[in-house]
Every structure is written in structure tokens, then in C-alpha cells.
Amino acid sequence: MDGNVEDFTETRPKQAHTMSEMIKVDCRNIDVFYGDKQAIYDISLAIQDRAVTSFIGPSGCGKSTFLRCINRMNDTIETAKVSGQIYMDGADINDHSIDPVLLRSRVGMVFQKPNPFPKSIYDNIAYGPRIHGLASGKQELDEVVESALRKAGLWDEVKDRLQAPGTSLSGGQQQRLCIARAIAVSPEVILMDEPCSALDPIATARIEELIDELRERYCIVIVTHSMQQAARVSQRTAFFHLGKLIEYGDTEQIFTNPVDSKTQDYITGRYG
Amino acid sequence: MNSPAPSPSEKGSFGSAAAMKRLKQRHRAEMRFKLYGQLAIGIAIVALVTLLISIFGQASSAFSRNVLTFDVRLDAEQVDPSGERDPEAIARNVSGFNLLLQDNLAEDFLPGETDRARLRELYGMFTRLAVLPIARKTAENPEIIGTGQEFRVALADDIDLYLKGGVSERKSLKLGEIQDVTGTLDDGIDVTFADMKAVEDLRSALETFRERSEGDNQPAALIQLGETWFRLQDIDGRTASLTYLAGASTMPAAGTNASTLVLEQSEENRTVSDRQIAWTMLLKEDGRVKSVFNTSLFSHSDSTYPELAGTAAAVVGSLWTMLVTALLAIPVGIFAAVYLEEFATKNRMTDLIEVNINNLAAVPSIVFGLLGAAVFINFLGLPRSVPLVGGLVLGLLVLPTVIIASRAALKAVPPSIRDAALGVGASQTQAVFHHVVPLAAPGILTGSIIGMARALGETAPLLLIGMVAFVAEVPDGPTDESTVLPVLIYKWSTGAERAWEPQTAAAIIVLLVFLVLMNLIAIILRRRFERRW
């Protein structure tokens, strides 16, 4: 990855692997308004490549809103106005020259509720590669589909029924299908907005395992309401409160030794 | 479990007395509501069934038709006086063919008759244009001229109606053998019946009809003796005096079997004369008059005579009109809906457009007719009475319906599907056309077909653009003068003759069949689209 390395030593304690030091997405002074209502107040945050970053915070604090800035999904909400700069590999993604469609093929997204297309499992995965022309010919497409499903740990469960509708899978399988769908367009960043909130503990564990595997190849950002989940899967954690970034650092440090008292209160379950 | 066992007082009761009472009230309210619902559905079903029964009851007689079969040699002198074998001239030579038919009938029933009124009575069993199909057939195959042919012609509507049980109440009775005959056919005969009981039956039938009818109406009795029909003049004891009506002109012999047809209406009060009835009965006994399926209802175009009128031109006109309507309303409607729902930014302008579309859907259809007449005919100079203009007017009429239905269908597609598509990097257009529109397709389709069904049944706007013209030819294209089914129904329903009534009902059934077919297509398409997901 050719991410631009910047000096963030002040806000970030030193890390064991130099690879993780690379910044993939660098957000600076982000403000988001929904109409007149401000949802995000001047947030600056740098997200590392090949690591999992989790966003935590009480409901309505702007985690989803901020996440959606990273792949410009807020563009689809008419009332939403985003200001500030977000650099991905050094390029400002809010620049006019950057097409959001191109951006979204590099920044995949997994939503809170599994939302497979009402098509076959195969077509769910193949859709992205098809529209981006990532595979030429049936043979290659088959390979892309298989590898995406393998990476999402779903291949063994669905290999015999690729033509079955995606909606016929269980909730957990559907969510993994959505992850596979995101992986299939070979993104560099994967955004996940509460990917496990609709799943049971076993399916959740399966997804967490998967996130851990994917970390080696992608830059992953996950929004979660579960402290344990944040602690389990992420290397970095950001705590949001009322549209502001309160604290951002190594997960271990945030959970064991938070600087801000609000963070302390939140992770110990005093509010939120 | 370690919870204590319930005390006996609590056993079997889930709540306090007050709670039970409330529960009972709630159950009663639910029952009441269910009853209201069932009542509403019951009323709807009764209304529908009544409508269908009355239409089918009226139409049933229009689906069969009485025709006369007659053998004739196509005399070249009569059929093609010019001798040029010009198909158009032959087809137009209705009088020539009529003469053939009339001579054929006169030979059978009134040989050597010179009384014009009597002949006219015989010829009146057919309308002048009844031979038109024969003329056309001959024109198509001129080689049959000069050969003997068997043809079928439709009986006049009144005779047809009589055979179907209309015109007058009637009763048929067997009178047994006759004992004695005196007199002559010319001056009237006296007949003595053997069976007193049968004569009593005849008397009582006459009496019942007389009591039932008002004014100075006198029931009539026609008596058949062998091959000959008589009119009953007077009856005294077992002896009746009869006058000759029609049939074999030989004196009936003693021992001949007699039967009678008692008619409630006197001859003056009927559209069919005694003699015409007698001729018809003779023809029927011969097997020359038969009831056949009324194919002309589907194969003929409009006519001033109900027995010759058919829906063919109107059906084809309706199809052309629907084609134009569909080509205008469906694509424009769907694209407008997709644009408004998926792409347009919500602002004053789109709000205004939305309000106006909703208003437009409620505009009375006749207003669209006025608009069509003003814009398409007066301003753009398109011809009157053509499916092109009719289709354009109806297209504008159903456009709002299609837009509203399509927008509702698009709105019903969950936003998560759009997010999913955008999330993998599909453009707005790709998300809409790859995912949203296919998911909304069943709804869009249903809306479009409902709109088309409405257009198919519209009458008022088409009257204003002149599609009510009399059209005797099946239109060949959208710029040919034509009419449509609902307008035809409207026209037929205003016809003066009784025979238009079943004809109208039959045309209504044709229209209903079309509507059912369209809805069926909608259901099948919807099933197919839905199964793909």
C-alpha cells in the first residue's frame, strides 16, 4: 500500500509493527450538518491501514454519520452537508475530480441489517465485479466469487447452492454474504456499521473471527455498541460523544486507562 | 422449579374480574368488526353477482342466432347483370341477391301470388342487407356464379326474437285428431275435434291470456293441421271455424293430427304477423331455420340492423387505441416516476409537479376529450375519429395513474437495497435500473395495466373526438376511422329495436372478457417477475 505516512506520534503511542503505522484514511476538521442541525463537530481522526478501528459511543452521537463520510454515502442524503477534508492515500475524497462511485469501489461498506440483493448468492457477489469490469469472462468471475466467499468464510456452507436466493440464508450467513459482496470488488477499506447487531452470539463470534482474518489485508472500521466486541476485534478505538471525538487511541489504552472521564464512564457502563 | 404452587383461587384465572370483563368487551368488539367486514364483502359479492347474472341473462340470446338455409342457383343475369365479373359490382349488387332469396321463398310459400302486400309480408322476414355476406362471398369466388349453392341468411331481428321466446307470450297445445272437416280453404273451414278435453284446454289458455292482458287485446290461436296452418276465428263446442294462413294448400283430411299455438298478443300488437309465424314454424319443421352460434357478433362490423351488427371493427379499433395509449402512457409514466422518485431533488418545483400529477389523476375524463379535440384535432390537425388521437387522449388520461402507481411501487422498495448497491460502487443510475426498478416492476406493471383497463372502458373523451362515427369497416391501422367497444356499447344501447338489448349485453361481455384477459396477463406477468427473486 502506498499510504502516506504522517507523524501522529503525539496522539498515538508507538506500535510494535511498522506496517500498522501507515495511515490509510486521514480525516481533518469534519463537520456534518443535517439541515440546520449539526451532527458532527470538527472531528479529526487518522485511520490506520491493516488494522481494525472501532467507533464507540452512545446512541445518536454520530458514529454512523462519521462512518458514512468515509465513502461519501452522506451524498445520498439530500439534507446532509459535509465539510472538512478526508484524505485517502493522500487524495482528497471530497474533491470534485473524485467520483463517489469510484471511491465506493475502494471503500466497501457493510450495513447494520444484512441487506443482500434479492438475487442468487452468486449474483450477489458477482454484481460488484461485473459493474466494475473486474472479471473478464465467466471463468474469471467464478474465481472472484469463490475467493470472496472463501475470504468471508462462507464458501463451504453455500458452494452447493450458489443459485439459491441470497435471502434464503440465515441472518449470520447473510451478513457474511454482505461482507463477501464488499470484498469481491477488492476494496482497500471496509466500513462496518454495527455488523453484528442483528445476530446471535455464535454468528457474532463467526463474524468477529472473520474481521480478525480480514485485518491482514484491509483497513477496517467498525461501529459497535458492544464494548467487548470493540476490545476483542479492534486495535484502535475512537470514543464519540454528542458529535464530538472525545478520545482516540489504542484499544488497550482506551479500555484500561482512558484519559477522559466521559470515556471512563461510558466503558464502565455508567451511561449510553 | 421452585416457585410455590398456585393457590386454588388463582387456578384457571389469568386476571381479575375487571380484566376479564374488559377482555370480553374486547372480544365482542373484535367479533363485531369481523362481522362488519364480512357484511361489506357480502354486499360487494351480491352486487357483482347480480350484475353478472343480469348481463349474461340478457346477452345469452345474442350469442345464438336463427338462420335460414336455402338452396339457390346463382343466376348470372341476377347476380352480375353486367357480365363483367367485377367483384366490387357483385358485392354491391344487394338487390340482385335479394331477388334470388325472395324468389326462392315465394316459390315455396306463395307460388303465383300477385298480392304485393302478402309478398312484402313474406320478404319482411329478412332485412335487405341480410344477403350482404352472400354477395361478398360470391364476389370473392365469382366462379360459383351459375352453379347451385347452399347459403345461410340471418332472419330479421323480430323473427329471431320471436323464435327466442320474445314478441309474445305463447302456449303450445296438442289438440288430437280431427273428426270432420267442411268448407273450402278460400272461404274458411269448419273443423270438429274428437277430443273435448283438448278443446277445453285451448279455451282456458285463451281465457287466461285474455284476463292477463289489458285493453282490447284479443289473444290469437294458430292451428296446425298437418302441413297447413290456420287462424282460429271462432269456436263453438267442439267445432272451430278456421281460415287458411300458410302451408300446403290442400284440404286437411279427417283423422289429421291438430295442434295449436296460442299467443297472448293479438296480431296488431305484435311485430310479427300470424302468417310470418306460420311460415317460420313451417321452415323450422323443415329444418331450414336453425339456431346457430352467432359468429357475426365477432366477425361483423357495426350495422344498422341488429341481426347483422358485430363487434369486430370496435374490437380492432379498441386494440389500436390501446396500443397507442400503451406506447404513450407506459414508457412516459415509468420514466417520469423513476425520475421523480429516484433522481429529482426535492424542492418547490418537484412538490408543485407532484401536486399537479395528483390533481390531474382526478380530472374528469371528458375534460381530456375536450383537450384532445382542441389540441390534436383543431391545433395539430390530426384526423377525427381515429385510434391515433383516441390513444393519445387516453394516454394522457391514464398517465397520472401510471405515474402514481409506479412511484408507489418504487417507494415500496426498501432503501437498504439502494444502500447495498451504492455501497458496492454502483452509480445512482445502476442502483435504480439494476435493483430498484426490477423490484418495483410487479407494482409498476399492475399500475400500468390498471391504467390501461381504465382506458379500455372510457367512453366520454372518445365521443368528443368523434370516435362515435358509424364504422362499417375493420380499421387497418391507427389512422383509419374507427370506434371502440365502450362507444359501440353506448351506441347500441340507444338503439330503438328490442333486439339491440341482448346485442348490447353481448358487447358488454366482449368488453368484460377483454378486461379479464388484461388482468390475467397482469397477474401472470407479476407472478413471473416475483418468482425470479
Ligand SMILES: Nc1ncnc2c1ncn2[C@@H]1O[C@H](COP(=O)(O)OP(=O)(O)OP(=O)(O)O)[C@@H](O)[C@H]1O
Ligand atoms: N438522515 C438524517 N437526517 C437528519 N438527521 C439525522 C439523519 N441521520 C442521523 N441524523 C441525526 O444525526 C445524529 C447522529 O446520528 P447517527 O446515526 O450518526 O448516530 P449513531 O451514533 O450512529 O447512533 P446509533 O448508535 O444509534 O446508530 C442523530 O442526532 C440523528 O438524529
Ligand SMILES: [Mg+2]
Ligand atoms: Mg448508527
